[in-house]
Amino acid sequence: MGKETPQKINKSRAIRRLVIWYKRNSAVTSIVDTAASSAATASNVAGNMVSGAGSVVTTASNVAGNVAGNVVSSAESVVNTASSVVSNASSIAKNTLQPLVFDPLKRLQNNDNILDRVEESQSKRIWIAVDGMGGDYAPGPILEGCLEAISRFPINIKFVGKIEKVKDAAEKAGLAELLENEIDNNRLELIDSGEPIGMNEEATAVRKKKNASINVAMDLVRNNKAEAVYSAGNSGAMMASAIFRIGRLKGIERPAIGALFPTRDQTRPVLVLDVGANTDCKPSYLHQFALLGNIYAKDVLQVQKPRIGLLNIGEEECKGNDLSLKTFELLSSEKSFDFGGNCEGRDVLSGSFDVVVCDGFTGNILLKFLESVGGVLLDILRSELPRGRRGKVGSAFLKSNLLRIKKRLDHAEHGGALLLGVNGICVIGHGSSKSLSVVSALRLAHSAVNHGVMDNLNQLQKLQVLNS
DSSP: OOOHHHHHHHHHHHHHHHHHHHHHHHHHHHHHHTOOOOHHHHHHHHHHHHHHHHHHHHHHHHHHHHHHHHHHHHHHHHHHHHHHHHHHHHHHHHHHHHHGGOHHHHHHHOOOHHHHHHHHHHHOOOOEEEETTTTTSSSSHHHHHHHHHHHHHHEEEEEEEHHHHHHHHHHHTTOOOOOOOOHHHTTTTEEEOOOOOTSOOOOTHHHOTOOOHHHHHHHHHHHTTTTTTEEEEEEEHHHHHHHTTTOOTOOOOSSSEEEOOOOSSTOOOOEOOOOSSSSSSHHHHHHHHHHHHHHHHHHHSSSSEEEEEEESOOOTOOOOHHHHHHHHHHHHHHHSSSSEEEOGGGTTTTTSSSEEEEOHHHHHHHHHOOOHHHHHHHHHHHSSSSSSHHHHHHHHHHHHHHHHHHHHHOGGGOOOEEEEESSSSSEEEEEEEOOOHHHHHHHHHHHHHTTTTTHHHHGGGGGGHHHO
């Protein structure tokens, strides 16, 4: 009674082999998902064969005696053949697409024309100042991301921080030799600074700590020694430092933090601003946010005619509080962009709008809510998978897909957000940024420089509304 029959043993072995095969090839599956037409065709063939193998295995479970063993054996043969096809597909995908497989920001936008076109043709390397002491995990992961970005994009880095701490972090992370090589190649420069601004400090601390890493990095932009600045540190301090050191654009009362949110259409993210720089806003602030967002969407996201929306509790123009009603009037009368009306919360990720404006209080709540969605959704899907062997097989096949869903929804995976409205390109990273997020943020900074964002933002001062 306690012994398993030969049929059950064969079935268990087939299932285990199927799971092991998938785990070994999960990375290949992820690459093939992003491949061009040739690799996609190969992966489809492999998928069909694996599906056929699964059907054979299922059939085997319903067949008795020696017939079941023969069918399972045939299934294993088909699986092996499928594995070979997937391996060939992976070779095609790797050789063809390895230079194009970038970070989660690239997967979010998924459009070569958005950020890569200039990078491929631009030979001149630009200097970016990095606040190496800003962030929860600085300086190690920040330095690692910078070194990776240098090898992938035409950029040089001025890494600002306490040099001894930076070198110690490089030694612990096994990056000391690479760091010295990049310094010798004049692609990275270490610049000493004082104590950083803590994440829990007031923004006004930038006035007291004049040699703080964010201030030193901002001075590099002001003195034209760098064309952009990046920090994963205190966002309030970065905004204050930007205002005090490089100043606001003429006619802009308050800078705004613009963050990219995913939508149903992977090729068309939506820019939401402000997401935290200004908790109390006037209608004129939101009007200016719309002007800033319109230029960003045109230059960096390459949207010819961005559709602007005002975040509100209803589509009707009579809905909302006093701020919403007055802002609606301003945006409706603006002729320099396409105002699409009020945008309800459910419409933010729908793809109906390219830019959504709101006050920083509301925008920051929206941002933090989105940050939690990826992890919660992944947990729900995991809990709904069946238990036992069926659950293990299902989890193996869905794992890479679930992780991609999580990364698309997790804003922390998408690098950084631009501080719009100051007289320089400033990218604010998430406080928990690690190397991959740093790479994405530096790529965003490089793209903003090469698309001439500042030139077009400076043209805003010619608008009559900003001179009135």
